[in-house]
Structure formats: C-alpha cells, structure tokens
Amino acid sequence: AHQGFPEVIFGLGKRAEQIGAIFQRLAEKNNPVLATRCDEDAYQAVQSLVPQATYHAVARVISYQLPDLAEGQGFGKIAVLSAGTADLPVAEEAVITARAMGCYVEPIYDVGVAGLHRLLDHREKLAEMDALVVVAGMEGALASVVGGMSERPVIAVPTSVGYGANFGGLAALLSMLNSCAVGVGVVNIDNGFGGAALAATIVRSSYRRSQAKAE
Amino acid sequence: AHQGFPEVIFGLGKRAEQIGAIFQRLAEKNNPVLATRCDEDAYQAVQSLVPQATYHAVARVISYQLPDLAEGQGFGKIAVLSAGTADLPVAEEAVITARAMGCYVEPIYDVGVAGLHRLLDHREKLAEMDALVVVAGMEGALASVVGGMSERPVIAVPTSVGYGANFGGLAALLSMLNSCAVGVGVVNIDNGFGGAALAATIVRSSYRRSQAKAE
Amino acid sequence: AHQGFPEVIFGLGKRAEQIGAIFQRLAEKNNPVLATRCDEDAYQAVQSLVPQATYHAVARVISYQLPDLAEGQGFGKIAVLSAGTADLPVAEEAVITARAMGCYVEPIYDVGVAGLHRLLDHREKLAEMDALVVVAGMEGALASVVGGMSERPVIAVPTSVGYGANFGGLAALLSMLNSCAVGVGVVNIDNGFGGAALAATIVRSSYRRSQAKAE
Amino acid sequence: AHQGFPEVIFGLGKRAEQIGAIFQRLAEKNNPVLATRCDEDAYQAVQSLVPQATYHAVARVISYQLPDLAEGQGFGKIAVLSAGTADLPVAEEAVITARAMGCYVEPIYDVGVAGLHRLLDHREKLAEMDALVVVAGMEGALASVVGGMSERPVIAVPTSVGYGANFGGLAALLSMLNSCAVGVGVVNIDNGFGGAALAATIVRSSYRRSQAKAE
Amino acid sequence: AHQGFPEVIFGLGKRAEQIGAIFQRLAEKNNPVLATRCDEDAYQAVQSLVPQATYHAVARVISYQLPDLAEGQGFGKIAVLSAGTADLPVAEEAVITARAMGCYVEPIYDVGVAGLHRLLDHREKLAEMDALVVVAGMEGALASVVGGMSERPVIAVPTSVGYGANFGGLAALLSMLNSCAVGVGVVNIDNGFGGAALAATIVRSSYRRSQAKAE
Amino acid sequence: AHQGFPEVIFGLGKRAEQIGAIFQRLAEKNNPVLATRCDEDAYQAVQSLVPQATYHAVARVISYQLPDLAEGQGFGKIAVLSAGTADLPVAEEAVITARAMGCYVEPIYDVGVAGLHRLLDHREKLAEMDALVVVAGMEGALASVVGGMSERPVIAVPTSVGYGANFGGLAALLSMLNSCAVGVGVVNIDNGFGGAALAATIVRSSYRRSQAKAE
Amino acid sequence: AHQGFPEVIFGLGKRAEQIGAIFQRLAEKNNPVLATRCDEDAYQAVQSLVPQATYHAVARVISYQLPDLAEGQGFGKIAVLSAGTADLPVAEEAVITARAMGCYVEPIYDVGVAGLHRLLDHREKLAEMDALVVVAGMEGALASVVGGMSERPVIAVPTSVGYGANFGGLAALLSMLNSCAVGVGVVNIDNGFGGAALAATIVRSSYRRSQAKAE
Amino acid sequence: AHQGFPEVIFGLGKRAEQIGAIFQRLAEKNNPVLATRCDEDAYQAVQSLVPQATYHAVARVISYQLPDLAEGQGFGKIAVLSAGTADLPVAEEAVITARAMGCYVEPIYDVGVAGLHRLLDHREKLAEMDALVVVAGMEGALASVVGGMSERPVIAVPTSVGYGANFGGLAALLSMLNSCAVGVGVVNIDNGFGGAALAATIVRSSYRRSQAKAE
Ligand SMILES: Nc1ncnc2c1ncn2[C@@H]1O[C@H](COP(=O)(O)O)[C@@H](O)[C@H]1O
Ligand SMILES: Nc1ncnc2c1ncn2[C@@H]1O[C@H](COP(=O)(O)O)[C@@H](O)[C@H]1O
Ligand SMILES: Nc1ncnc2c1ncn2[C@@H]1O[C@H](COP(=O)(O)O)[C@@H](O)[C@H]1O
Ligand SMILES: Nc1ncnc2c1ncn2[C@@H]1O[C@H](COP(=O)(O)O)[C@@H](O)[C@H]1O
Ligand SMILES: [Mg+2]
Numbered sequence A, B, C, D, E, F, G, H: 001a002h003q004g005f006p007e008v009i010f011g012l013g014k015r016a017e018q019i020g021a022i023f024q025r026l027a028e029k030n031n032p033v034l035a036t037r038c039d040e041d042a043y044q045a046v047q048s049l050v051p052q053a054t055y056h057a058v059a060r061v062i063s064y065q066l067p068d069l070a071e072g073q074g075f076g077k078i079a080v081l082s083a084g085t086a087d088l089p090v091a092e093e094a095v096i097t098a099r100a101m102g103c104y105v106e107p108i109y110d111v112g113v114a115g116l117h118r119l120l121d122h123r124e125k126l127a128e129m130d131a132l133v134v135v136a137g138m139e140g141a142l143a144s145v146v147g148g149m150s151e152r153p154v155i156a157v158p159t160s161v162g163y164g165a166n167f168g169g170l171a172a173l174l175s176m177l178n179s180c181a182v183g184v185g186v187v188n189i190d191n192g193f194g195g196a197a198l199a200a201t202i203v204r205s206s207y208r209r210s211q212a213k214a215e
C-alpha cells in the first residue's frame, strides 16, 4: 500500500479463513485495515483473530483502526451522495473507504433526480466539499446533475441496482461515461471502494500541496 | 393512415423520384402529407410535382398542408424539450409531426441537465401541457428530471448524439428505459416522428373523450 | 407520490422487515399502498403490522385499500393484454397497478400472435379502451399487431420470458422499440408497474381534461 | 455446386473484373449462373463477356439462364413474403434465387403486421405453397404471424432495415429466433440468397421423394 | 396444435401441479402429448394423474402415446447429430419431439469436428435421410461441415454448452447463422424441440406431396 | 462556463459558419476560447472573424488566448501520457484543454507498455505532477501500469485506436474501468477534453485550498 | 488423444458417477489421465474406483500418473504467470495440464501490473523458458507487459475474475486480443487447460525438432 | 524490434508522408522492413524515398529486403490456410509477415469447410509444418477442423469477412475462442500480421533450441 494508506483486502472470492489470516497479519502492522465484500462468516473468522475488528453490515466491510474524524480534521472533505435505498451498500463502502483513507465524509443519501428538490436542498453543503462521490444505479442521472451543480471533481460510481435493460449496471455506467457535465470521472460498476479511493487520492494530493504552501 | 392523421412517407432508403411520386399521389387526397428523413434532392423531386410543399431543412421533413395552430387550437398541447444543439434535427422532426397531427406545440430547447436552472425556468409552462416529448442524446438524463417534475405523460426520445461509449444512442436509450421517474415511455433512438406520434395519439384520445363528455 | 396516486414501495433488494416498516408508515396516511416485487416473507412482515393488506401471489404485489372499480368508474379504461402464461406475473403487476391508480382494467390474456384469431376476437373490446398495455416476452410481436389494430396509445412491456437468444428480454425489448406500428411507447423489461403507471398517467391526464371541458 | 443447382458467385468484396471472369467461366458450363450482391459496374463487366446475362437491379443480382417457370412447373412452390418497401432488395434476391433453383415463386409483398388485413387476404394462397420465405426488418414480427397461420415450413430472413435500436438487423434476428410459432428456421440478416436456397433445398428434397413414390 | 401434431406443453416457468393438470386435460383427447423442460417433480405430478406417461430424464421430457416407429414407417427419416456429451439433453429433446411428430429418427451422437473421421463414417447413413438436425455447442462448427457434406435441409440447433466467451450459446448461434454451407436454417439456442419441429414440418409437408403424387 | 474557465465549443455536428459565429461571440468576452473537434474548414470560418485564433491541427482544436505557462505557473502540473502515435489527436486535445484551464502541462508521449523502459525513464518526472492523464487505445494497459507507479490521481482516457475486437475503443474502456490499480478514474472514449477538464478541476480545487491555507 | 498426450475428461456438466466411470476406463490404459472442472464429489466417485488418483483442490483437477519432472526433464520449460490470488484456480489448472503433457513448469504467481517490480524481479527466469502462459483477470494487462518483456511465445488466458464492467472476463479477453505486444495468442476465458495445452503443443513440437536435429 | 526481427510499421491511421519518412529511417539500418495496412499512396511515398521497396497489393503491405527462402531454409515451416477468396488480404499479410521473420511459408488457400475434400487433400503437407496459421471469416469453423487434424500449434486469425450477424468478425472470433480442438490460440480479427508473428515466434524459439541441441 502507498504510505499512510490503509491496507485493503478484497474479500470477493476469498474464503473466510483466508480473509481472517490476511487480516491478522496486516493488523499486526498497526495500520488501519479494511476488508471489503465480506459476509458475516468472514467477520467471524476475522474477529476470532482480531477482536477489535468492526463489521459494517450494510457496506459488507470489516475495519480495524478506522479513524473517526470530526469536520475539519483529516486530509479534506468528501461528500458521498446516493440516489436510492438499494444503492446504500455501495455508498457505505465508499464512506468507510474514504474515512479509512483519512478524509472527513459527509453522507448525503436518497437524493435521486426524480425528486430534485431533495438534492437542491444540499447545494450549500456541496460547495464546502473538496471532492464528491456520486453513487447511483438505474439510469445514473444523478452524476450529471451534480456535475452541473458543482465546480468540484465528481467521481461517479454506477451501481448494478435495477433490472431488465439495466444489464447489471451497464445503463448507469454508459450514462455516467456520456455525462454532459464537465469534471466527472467514472469507476467500475459497484466499485464504492475505488470511487472513494480516487476521491481520497485527490484530496490527499491537494492536502500535501496546501501543507507545502503553508510552510 | 388512421382517420384524420396525415399521410406519412418514411424517406430513409427511398430514392428522390420514389418519394416525389408517392408524395404527389398522397397530396391529391387533400390531406396533410409528411415525408420524414428526406434530403434536399428529395425535396426538389417533390416540389417539381407538388409546388406547395415546404422543406424543413433542420428536421429533414417535407410537409404539405401542415396546419398552423395557435395556442388553444387543435387536439391539445405538447411540449417538445431538447437537451443540446445537436439534438435539434430529432426535436424538429417531433415538432412538425405533432403539428401535422393537429396539436399545438411548444418547443423548449437547450435545457440539458448540466445547466438545471434553464429547465427549472420552464416549470410553469410544462404544467399547462397535455403531454411532453423529451429529446436527448449523450446520457439522456433529461427524461428522468422532466419525469420527476411533471405529472403529465412523458415520451422520451433518445438520440444518437454523442460518441465513444455512446454506441449510437444506446447510452441514452438504456438511461431512459431505466428512468427512476414514473410515467415515462420510450421510443426508438432518433425517432422524433414516433415520439411525437405517440404524444399526439395520447392527446387525440384525450380530446375525443373530452368532446364526448362535453356533449 | 403525485397527488391522488397510491404510495408505492419497490420491494426488490429490500428485506422483509424494511418493507413491513415502510408499508405500515405509508398505510397510516390512509392512501392506497402498493408494494411490488415482494415474496411471501415480505407479506408476512407486512400483514403482522397491517392486517388489512392483501397479497397478490402471481403478481408478487402487496396492496392496501386497492379500489375495486366497476366498468365506467374511475379515471378511464385500460386493457392489459398478455401473450403467454409465463407473462402473467408482469401482466398482473400491471393490472393491480392500474387499478391502484384509479382505472378500470380489462385483462385480456393468452392472445399471443401464433394464434391470431384469439386476439382478433377482442377487437371490439379494444376499441372501447382509453389506453392499452401490451405485455409480451419471446419475440414481443404482440405490441406491433395490437398497435396496428388500434388507434389508442399502446404501452409495450417486454418480459424476460424466453431463453437462449432472448437474452433476458432483450429480444422483446428491441422488437417493441422497432415496432412498425404508430403510437407505441416502451418501458423497461418486466416493468409491469411502469407500463401501467404510464397508461394511468395518460388516462388521468385525459380525465382531468374531460372534467374541465364538462364544467 | 450440388448437382442441378445453379452456380453461384457471392459478389461482395470481389472486383468487377473478377466477377466478370468467374461468371464467364461458369456460364461456359451451360448451367444457370447467379451472381449476388453485384452493382452496375459488375454487370457491365459480366455483360461484355456474357451478353445474354441479365441484371436484376433491385435484387443486385446478375443471372444467366434463369428458368422461367409457370405455376405447377419445377420442383415446387415457394412464397416470398415481405413486410415493407425497404425489404425489397432482400426479397427479390430470394425470389431470383428460388427460381434459379428450379422452383415456382409467388412474391407477396408489403404485408407488414401493422396492416394485418393485407396479410390475411393471402391466407388461401399461402395454403397452396410448399415452403414460405418471410423477409422482414424492423421488429420482424411477420415471421411469427405467418408461422402461426401456416403449417408449411417457414424460413425467416431478418433484414437490416431500420435504424437506432435496430442495430443493423439484430432486432429482427432476435425476434425471429425467439418466435413463438412452431416450424420457423432463421438465416443470416439480409441473406435472401440463403433463405431461398434453404427453401429450395426443402422443396427439392420433397420433390425427389414424391418422384420416387410415383415410380 | 396443427392436425395430427402432438399437443406440447412448455414446462419452463410452470409449477409441477400446473403441468400435471394441463397434461391430464390434453391426454384425455387421446392424442400424443409432450411436456418439455420438466424436472422429476413435474413428472411425479403428471404420473399421479396420467399413469401411462413416460419420463425421459436426459431430455427432461414427459411423453404420452409416443409412437415407436421402425425405419420406413412414419412421415420420413430425420437424423439428429450431436457434437459432444454435454449436448445430449438438447439432442434427446429433438429426438423425442421428431418421434412424437411421426418421424423415424436416427440419433448420431458424439461426432464433433475435432475428430472428423467419426462424422465421415456416417456419410452413407446421412444420404438416406429426409432432413438433418445438427445439435452443437462450443463453436458450433458441426453445422457447416454437415451442411457441406449433405444435400438435405439442415436445421442447426446451437446449444449453451461451453463457458467464457461462449456467452450462453452466442458463439455457436453466430457461427451457425454465418455458415458458409448452403441449406442451413437456425433455431434458438438449446431449442431441441423447435429444431425437430421444423424438421418434422419439412418431412410432413414432403410426405403429403408424395402421397398426393402417388394417388 | 464555471468562473475562470475557458469557454468551450464542441464542434462535432456543427457547421463551419455556426462554429465561426459562436466563436466570435465568445471571443468578444475576452476570455480564453476553445473549439474542439474542428476541421480546417471550421478554422477558416473562425479565423475570418477572429484573426488571432490559432489552429492546432493534430488536436483538431481552435484556441483563442490560450495561456502559455512556464513550469511553476498556473494552478498546478498535469502530465499527459500517451501510448502510441495514433493516440496523439486525443492526447493533444487533452494538452491544449489543460493549458486553457490554466495548468502547466508536461506531454509524455509514446510510452506504451510493450516497451516498458521508456515509461520507467519518466518515473521522477511523474512524481512531481499534481495529476496524470493517461491516453491509450488498443488494450489500454498503460493506465494500470501508471496507476501502480504513482500516488497521484490518474485520469484514464481510452481511445478508439485499434481494429477488430477493439470495437471502437471498448477494449481500452473496459480495461481501464477494471484497472487493478488504485486511484484511477475513467472518461468517455476519445474524450481528451473531458479527461483534461477533470484533471484541471482537480488541480484547481487543490490550488484554491493551498491558497486558502497560505493566507 | 494425440499420441503421448494424457487422456482428458472435461468435468463440467458431467455427473460424479459418469466422471468416475470414464476415469476408470481411461486409467486402465496406463496413460496419464486428467479430469478438469471437478468438485469433491467427482473426486470421491473417481477415488473409489481408481484409488491412486489425486485431487488438486484449487485447480479442481483429478489426476492419475501425473509425471513429476525436475528442471531440464521433459519436453521443455513453461512458466505460468498469474496476476492475483483469485486467478489461482485457472493458473493451477494450467500448471497441472502442462505437467501432464510432459513439460517442466515454473509457477510465477501474484505478479499483477499494479506492483510492477514483482514482475521485473523474474526477468531472468522468464528468459530461460520455452513458452509463457499468462493468466490474468480484471484488465488483463499482464499479457501485454510480459509480451513486451519476452521474445518467447506468450499464451494469454483471460479469467472471469472481477465484477461489474468486467462482464465475466470480457474485459481481460478484449484487452489480450488487442495487446500491443508481438507474439501473444489468446484462448477462452478461464481456459487454463487450453492455454497450457497450446503451450505444451508448442514445446513438444519444438522438442521433436531438436531431437531430429541432434540425431 | 527483437533482434533479427524485421522492423514493422503499422500503417493504419498514419499519413503517406509519415509512413514514407519512417520507412526510410528504418531501411537505412539495412534490416528487413514491413509496413502493413498501406494503400497505393503510401507506397508512392515510400518508393520515392526507398526505390527498392516492393508493394504487395492484395496484402496491402510494403516490404524491403524480404528474404526469399526455399523449402528447408530459414527458421522453420509455416502453412497459412485460408477459407475463402475474401480472406486473401489477411492471409497474404500473414504470408509476407512470416517470410519477413525468416520462415518458409506454404500458402494453402480456398479450403473452407463447406468443401471438406479440398482440405483433406492437404493432410500430408500439413504434417510437415512446424506451425499452422488458419485465416477464416464467416463462421470460422476451419480452425477447429484443422486443429482436430493436426498435432502442430494452430494460430487462428478470424477475419471480418461476412455480413449481418457476423458483426465485423465477432462470429469467427467467438467460434475460434470456443474451439473444441486442442492446441488453438487466437489473435485479433483481421490480424494477419499478429497471427504470423506469433507463429514465427514459435518457430524461431524452436529453431534456437534445435540449434542449441545440435551443438
Ligand atoms: N422518421 C420516422 N421514423 C420511423 N418511422 C417513420 C418515420 N417517418 C415515418 N415513419 C413511419 O413510416 C410509415 C411510412 O412508411 P413507408 O410506407 O415505407 O413510407 C409511416 O406511416 C410512419 O408510420
Ligand atoms: N448473398 C449471399 N449471401 C450469402 N452467401 C452467398 C450469397 N450469394 C452466394 N453465396 C454463397 O457464396 C458461395 C460462392 O462464394 P464465392 O466462391 O466467394 O463466390 C455460393 O456457393 C453461395 O453458397
Ligand atoms: N471533445 C469534447 N468531448 C466532449 N465534450 C466536449 C468536448 N469539447 C467540448 N465539450 C463540452 O461541450 C460543451 C459545449 O457544447 P456546445 O454548446 O454544444 O458547443 C462544453 O462546455 C464542454 O462541456
Ligand atoms: N477445462 C477445459 N476447458 C476446455 N476444454 C477442456 C477442458 N478440460 C478438458 N477439455 C477438453 O475436453 C475434451 C474432453 O471432453 P469430454 O469428452 O466431453 O470429456 C478433452 O479432450 C479436452 O480437449
Ligand atoms: Mg461540475
């Protein structure tokens, strides 16, 4: 891992014991550790070896030494916006990842474009952020609307939420790649981790510069 | 054609002379005639046979006896909204089609979601309409935003405007099919004619009922 | 929800208890409530909190205060046509949705195009309707045939019924989007709810006009 | 070529002189010759070498010694049905191919499903045929309707006629592969030659049997 | 069903009791009955109502009054060829279907093109057939090779056998649609029933002619 | 446009005179102006109205008042890396866009992964940058390799360079979306403008913070 | 099987008893036997009949008389490289296959391009090999990097490891087919067997030649 | 370029003068030079600078110092097989590439599987080769048949020859990736260069070994 980053385990396709063993080895370095895409069984395996580990059930993430930052602390501020209830697992994965990478996170949920006023109510909050992560499935229109409203970098995370001609998130993915708004980058479908990691990379790079400047 | 509908010629894949000959035959019935997807050559061929025919260059449509309705006239009111400049040919095809089918049309152009305020300025106008046709390419998010703002039926027309992962309009098409808004129906990519024809069918059905009721 | 519309819960991806809790909250407003894509477990959870709730097993819908309209009552008449037995869950979802939205519904099932006479027998019935919802999987040809037979707006709902080169409903979806009939709009694969909601939006808009006219 | 079959040249991707040279060589065998997918230039090249060759402009086919059979002559009867005007090149390629293979052909054009009565008018004619070739683009629904009406083998030829979500004939192809009617086989998009060749193979096999029986 | 055809139930998506009830109703007409895509449970349900029903486990078919024809009996001869072991369920579905439709069937299994000699050994047998059904997954090359070897109509049935870039049978389907051999028609992926039904339709049409001739 | 950003015209699908007229109107505001996707004709039209406009032929961009920044000037440093010669138009579009948005740009071309040493030679240079734009077609592997080498945000721009199974840039797009490296965001195929605009948005946000800090 | 090759059973879609029976029959020939894609149950069935059979759990392969070659023995040397942990089943299938075909195998695991130094550490080892098998999922960039580093034939095996826009291995497959490196051939997704079999075919051909030469 | 390899220029997307200039620079090193995907114009530009350059019109290749090897000379023997006339440009590109890389090449053309005997006539010739390159479009079945007949490594090159459901070579590509024959590797659609380069890499590796052995 890059210096100061948490160690991250990608749980998909690993057995519970494997995850447990890797988690324990990494936790011994006294660095934050994240394991994503983990079910309850994986957590049992981890917890029996690392009792301080925490399970975030919605996000399917196991964490260790997750920093708990107040506003103004950490490398900067990231908002994680999500469109609907079913997008929550991906949004929460993003929230925990950004926190683990040392950022203050503002979750702004349930602001899908079919009820635009809910999003517009957050205008001021958004203006204070250093980067935005937009998590949306179905037609993924939220990324374009947020991109149009804000001058900050927007990282769009399409989700596989939907059915039929959604084709497992393809609809939202193509929508976000074709966004008419300026300043929008896209990561893989359901990749809450990757979206937040890019946002955190942006914020950390920026922090480093402002520190250099201040000296 | 259904009773009272214009006769329509689909110009794609027909030669100029063919279009001319069919147009003349239909015009002789003294009904409105439309020929869609026609270039200048087709117009020359038509005009030499039917001098009163008009060419709508942006829409690539030739019309004959297109009714010119004032607000309040005709079967009802249809707004045709479009997102960007490049969507205009499809939007104009829709406008002319809806007029030919006896509806009053309100064109509302250049209201893409990256500049939301331009769309929000038309809120009141939209509330007066009987049906809405939304023409958009790229990520097609306009259909969802309009669908969320209005209680009227929304007919979404994806366009092939865009490039790369747009895949000839697939991005907008999937986006519109997966719209999180209620009351949105979709027609084929670039099918301004079909979108307007469905909207006019809706408005005409409704008119028939209100006439029946009034009697 | 729009005024006078039922409150609707989309059950897919929500846990039984979540559905129960939301259902109870909405039922307290004394408005019709629908929960779509719900299994028996979800119904148990709802019923323990809202004993008057009804489960429609084929449609996988839970309803509360579903209006029971006789012909001539409500905002207008909608026919829901379906091609084959396997399309019934989607067709029934459409029927219940349209009823919940205050329309009189005529179900016309098992009228696939391979046995055309069964469809032709319903010609007169169709002529009395205000809007048609056509539910079909496999090659989805029913939408084109019905669109050609009727002057009413047709809302086509492709289903994922089929296998192999059906690709989860893609065959019927593309077929319907490319319909050679005029006046056909399409919604997402298996979206019985959305198809009926659009039809009801059309019929309600029309009703509002006829009421205005009659006054 | 199989015995008694015409020699066939597939013109696509061959230069005019190449086609001319091959055509001449095959014509010298005093067998019928067909060259498909040929433009005017190819015909010039052929005709200068084989003056008796004929060009079928719509079908883009050059023929030599094409038999001209009256009803009741040849190996059997094949109907070639087509949906719309733009399908004619493929339909005509099929007609000429079937004739070249010694079958009597009945062309039945412009019987798309949006105007069902035109098709129904041909019911009796269809019942007299030995095999049916159905040529249709857009949503390709004609194959299913014809398949449902007839007990003869139906060979469905999807065409690339259409635009947008037609994806070059994919819509009609998938529609035909998923036909709910029994007794329908499919060939490649725009493959009028292949569809007719299969129909002729069927009819010739059948003729051989009836000859054997009669002896 | 067409006259003299078996009644056929498509089991996919129907519950065991539904299949049982339909089967019983059809069996009462004293006609052959087939139910395809049925598991053991469906058979239990059928057998308790129609004790003479037979279950064909590999083919997943339940039959009633399946005719048992010797060579030379019935409407004609159909060979069902298959490439590999995993294609057997589809091949067997084809075999039983063709038999139910009154044809004599010759199964020729395990003749995939990677071991060409096994196929070449059957050359003479193939020449005696009236129609050929070729069942193959993976790259589906068998259809082209058989089409090249034989002058009879070839009905190609792609199967979903394979993995990875097979995409559920798409590889074999496209391969067969693009066959360079003349006289090959294609049905849906895994559609053993449909392939055999088309072959039987061909053979029955031919039989009818030869009977007419003989009289 | 956001404050301090250049005005941008998207030339694709606009006629030369249209581009000329819009360009002139925007240039009168005395702000930098960019027109992307413009051919020589468009430049003639612009230059006759705005003589100081410059044409960047490889990038197909017309610029006005493009700032010429030395290292250390502007909002920050962006490297634009490209894999092969054919990627240059997209890379140059990115370079000019980033400059127009006030960033110092370091072009690092011809560093495709098949000759890894050429990329490795730039390691130190990369470490000095604030953000990286990686432009690559074919298999797009460069984004992953650069992402693994650097701790800065990487914006990946897939190009349509390639043929066959490249499917117009799909190969590079999917490759970049699935990158195993952390901190990589993706924009649309061939979208050099969008990739650079996102990178500049990142760098400008960061600059704003460091200014705030320094005060 | 070709002479000197192991007998191979493809376990996918075969029942445990079937695999057991075939395995026993082949083992009786006293040749090496492999059964790929086998679960524990299949192994139980095999072992009860062929007690000396071995189960390779990660590779899901059952082997019999697998040769155990030291470096320098066998037909030649093959390296099997893999990118990530989740690629191990495919990589191990390749390792065992190449061994069964008489090659000395060097497994080089966990050398994904995001940590390039790990791969570069193996440069010398790679130079000693006769052929390389590269197993990678996600974006599959490893094949291009290895292809650029080595003058040996590279057989690329894309895996289905990944999610979202990976589309079951399509991303890695397209990436490898579009590799900018010279000397790379591709096999089906997850086809460790096929990749190793091709590599072994190469090495064995080469061995045959060097034997001929030495004589 | 690897040592002893020709220098290769990929002409697609380069202007004639660019190709001329690069060609001249490389020719000065007195090594063989190839430029692929070049039209007549590019050849004019090259020839004016390097008069000894040769143009291979069918292959669209410009060569310089192409070795002319007799059987038995060079690194080994490669057969290039092709299915149909339209595959020749790709096949010829392969032939010239393999020659430029120092291999003796045997072209075996027009051996498509629809006329199997033509292929079977070459059995003995194939057995003498060190590697086989199979070039085929349409359904690409030739690769499987050749793979089944031969124990040599087979490199399959799908071509874009075909139309309709060929989807630009996708049909042949998928067919070849799913080949049921052992020892088949695939390169990109129309990539005659890449297929021959891999075959030559195989043969050269093998030659190196046999040389080492002989010493
Ligand atoms: N732009 C269009 N897109 C799709 N369908 C159209 C279009 N314009 C006209 N049509 C339809 O094409 C029919 C006429 O087709 P045709 O007889 O081939 O000229 C009309 O009745 C319309 O239904
Ligand atoms: N329009 C067509 N589409 C597909 N195949 C064709 C067509 N016309 C001819 N063919 C086939 O192409 C073969 C001749 O190919 P060639 O030798 O390349 O001219 C004929 O024997 C036919 O099987
Ligand atoms: N090459 C490009 N690709 C995508 N979007 C672009 C490109 N160049 C400019 N744009 C966007 O297009 C907008 C202008 O569009 P228009 O008003 O149609 O000229 C700019 O504000 C940019 O957001
Ligand atoms: N994992 C695998 N993937 C693809 N092909 C395989 C695999 N394992 C074995 N095979 C092939 O399958 C053949 C055996 O198939 P079967 O006769 O169905 O067991 C072998 O000769 C191999 O060519
Ligand atoms: Mg923005």
Ligand SMILES: [Mg+2]
Binding pocket: B146, B147, B148, B149, B150, B151, B152, B181, B182, B183
């Ligand atoms: Mg609405």
Ligand SMILES: [Mg+2]
Binding pocket: C146, C147, C148, C149, C150, C151, C152, C181, C182, C183
């Ligand atoms: Mg209609």
Ligand SMILES: [Mg+2]
Binding pocket: D146, D147, D148, D149, D150, D151, D152, D181, D182, D183
């Ligand atoms: Mg029929």
Ligand SMILES: [Mg+2]
Binding pocket: E146, E147, E148, E149, E150, E151, E152, E181, E182, E183
């Ligand atoms: Mg044949």
Ligand SMILES: [Mg+2]
Binding pocket: F146, F147, F148, F149, F150, F151, F152, F181, F182, F183
């Ligand atoms: Mg990085």
Ligand SMILES: [Mg+2]
Binding pocket: G146, G147, G148, G149, G150, G151, G152, G181, G182, G183
């Ligand atoms: Mg190499």
Ligand SMILES: [Mg+2]
Binding pocket: H146, H147, H148, H149, H150, H151, H152, H181, H182, H183
């Ligand atoms: Mg072989």
